Amino acid sequence: MTDIARMQSASIVPPAPRIERVPLILFGALAIAPFLAALSGAEGYVLSLLCRVMIFGLAALSLDLILGYGALVSFGHAAFLGIGGYAVGILASHGMEDALVQIPVALAASGLFAAITGTISLRTKGVYFIMITLAFGQMLFFLATSLAAYGGDDGLTLPSRSLLAGTTILKNDRVFYGFCFICLLGVYVLAREIVSSRFGRVLRGAKENPTRMEAIGFHPFRFQLLAYVISGMMAGLAGVLLANQAEFISPSFMTWQRSGELIFMVVLGGLGSLHGAIVGAAAFLLLEEFLPEILHLASFMLSSDLQSRLVENWKMVFGPVLILIVLFVRGGIMGLVPGGRHD
C-alpha cells in the first residue's frame, strides 16, 4: 500500500508552472508604456491615465481575491479606497507627508476596518452580505462628508504628492508611474502566492462547498475574515496611490457607485484569475475615456446634430457594451483569451 503510494507520489506533483502569457503581456505592456508615452507628445496625459488604470487595477485585484476566490460579494470595497486616501490627506494636513508613514497607517486603518466590519458581515450570507457591506461603506461615506476639518463634502486638496523617505521624487510623473507599477506587480505576485497556498486552498474550498469544509474540520469564517482583511489592506494601498494621483481626496472616493464599478471591473475582466481584474479595470477606464471619441468617429455619416448628441450621451452606449460583454462572454475578457484562466 505504502509502496504504491510512494511510487505514485512521484507522479502526482503537478508539472512546473509554465510562464503565463496574459500576465506577462499585461505587465510587459505596462512596463514599456512610459517609454512610448514619452514619444507620444502627450506624456503627462498618458501617464496619468495609465496610473489610474493601475490603481483601479490594484483595487479590482484586491476585490477579486475575495470575490473570485471566496465568493464574497463586497459591495463596500470603495470604503477602503477612501480609508487609504484619507490616511494620506489627514496625515498630510498635519504635516506628515512621507509615504513611509502614510502607507503603514493606511494599511493598519484599512485592516482594522476590515477586521471589524468583516467580523460582523461574514456572519451573513448571500444578499445579506452584499447589503451589510454596502451599509458599512455608506457609513464611512457619510462619516467622510461630515469631516468638516478635512473638507467635508468638498474634499481636501493635498499640498503635494507624498514624500518618499524625505525626498520629493514622487512628484515626477515617471517616478510615480514606476511606483504604482511596483505596487501593482508586488500585490499581484503576493495575491498569486496567497491563492495557491494552504490558506488560499481552504478559501477556495469554502467557496465551492462550505459544509464539506466544515465536515473535514475547517471553520470557513476565520479564513474568509483573514482574506477580507488582506483584501481590504490591498485596496487601502490603492487608495493611497489614488489620492496621490489626483492630489485630492473627497468622499466621492467611496460612493457606492464606485464599489459597484469595482465589482463590474472584476466581472468584466473575468472572475478568479487576478490579472483578469486588472484587464477589466483597464478595459473599463479606457472605454470610459475613449468611447466618446470612438462614437464620434463611428457616426461620421450621421448629421452633426445627431453626432454630437450621441457623443454627449456616450454612456447610453457604454452601459450596453459592458452588459453585452458580461452576458455573452463567459468568464469575462479572460474568457476570450485561450489559456487566460489558470485554474
Place this chain on the structure above:
Amino acid sequence: MTKPLLELRNLRKNYGALIVTDDVSLSVPEGEVHAIIGPNGAGKTTLIHQISGLAPSGSGQVLFDGQDITGLRLHERARRGLARSFQITSVLPGFSALENVALAVQARSGSSYRLFGNAAREPDLNGPAMECLNLVGLGSRSHVLAGLLSHGEKRQLELAIALATEPKLLLLDEPLAGTGHEESRRVVEVLRRLRSRTTILLIEHDMEAVFSLADRISVLVYGRLIATGTPEQIRHNPEVRAAYLGEEEMA
C-alpha cells in the same frame, strides 16, 4: 466489552410538533460497524446530523470518546475525529480528486494559515492523500476534477476524504445511495477494508450490504429506536418484521 466510543443519551429533536428524534439512546463501542436501518422518513439522516453537529439537538447528550460534544459544531467535532459523508454527494467539484483529499489531510497536519508556498506541491499532503485514494480504489483517477467523476466514484472519493481526516468514527449517510450494482459492490468492498481501521456508524437502505457488513444493527422507526442487536437478532425480531412488513423483504 470495550468502552463506548460514541454514546447517545436520550437524544431528542422536533421540528415544531413533529418529533423526528424521540428519546434515542445508543452506544457504539470502538471498532464496531454499527448500522441504523429504518423505513423512509424514520429520521435516520436527522440523527446523523445531530451526531455530526450539522443540526442541533433539542435535548439529550452526545458523548464522543468520553467527552460531551453536544454543544460543539460540525467543524469542532470533525477536529475531534468524527468524520462524515453525506447522503447527497458532497465534494469540491472544481478541485481534483487528489486536492479534495489533500485538503482533508491539510486539516489535521500543520497550520492552514500559511499564506506562502504552493499547497498543491506539498508531498506531505499529497502522499497521505494518494494513499487514501488508493485505498478506496481511485488512485488512477487522482487528477480528474471531482465534478467529472461518475456518481459511484464520487461516493468513493467521499470515503477517501473522510478517511484522510484520520477519524475515530466514520458516520456514513447512505454510502450506497444512487450507485449502480457494480459501483455498490466496489463501495462495499472498500467499507470492508476500512472496518479494521476505524469505527463505523452507517445508515443504509441496501439490506444485503447492511446484513453482511454490520456487527450490530439498530432499527429506527418514527424517530424511536425499536431494537438493537446482532444481524441475527434483528432478522428474527417480530417488532422489526412488523415495521418493515410490506416495505421491504428482509435479507
